[in-house]
Amino acid sequence: MEDIIKRIDYWIKLLPKEFNSLSETEISTRPLPNKWAKKEIVGHLCDSAINNLDRFVKIQYEEQPYRIQSYDQDQWVIVQNYQERPLDEILNLFQTLNKQIINIIMNIPTEKLTYICDLGNTHKTLQWLIQDYLDHMEHHINNQILIR
Numbered sequence: 075m076e077d078i079i080k081r082i083d084y085w086i087k088l089l090p091k092e093f094n095s096l097s098e099t100e101i102s103t104r105p106l107p108n109k110w111a112k113k114e115i116v117g118h119l120c121d122s123a124i125n126n127l128d129r130f131v132k133i134q135y136e137e138q139p140y141r142i143q144s145y146d147q148d149q150w151v152i153v154q155n156y157q158e159r160p161l162d163e164i165l166n167l168f169q170t171l172n173k174q175i176i177n178i179i180m181n182i183p184t185e186k187l188t189y190i191c192d193l194g195n196t197h198k199t200l201q202w203l204i205q206d207y208l209d210h211m212e213h214h215i216n217n218q219i220l221i222r
């Protein structure tokens with residue numbers, strides 16, 4: 075867990091710096107009409123944080139296996155209209171949510187890391203879910219935000 079916390083903390087600090095070097099066009103342009111702009115990807119990462127924060131808390135006290143609810147990722151980005159939101163507000167939200175997630179992870183008792191959740195077609199541990207949260211974040215950052 076220590077490594078995961080370090081990685082999340084790393085992105086909390088790095089992402090605003092990365093965006094500092096991007097132009098407004100680079101931040102807001104959709105590569106294709108149906109593809110997210112970079113600022114919308116940060117919005118999507120906030121949505122992932124919101125939904126996973128909920129999971130990381132509930133799996134610790136609900137009946138096992140805790141049933142994971144999916145969410146419609148495209149609708150979340152559209153409904154919240156990240157494209158028209160100032161970038162610094164989205165980045166602030168990203169930082170605040172992930173600081174809270176770090177706080178949650180730091181407080182998970184070791185024995186709860188093996189608690190089981192039900193993803194519909196498979197069962198995974200809370201530890202797996204947390205690793206998957208980071209992997210998903212890094213996938214978007216490395217492939218869509220850091221790419222020029």
Ligand code: NI
Nearest residue numbers: 118147210214
């Ligand atoms: Ni995603």
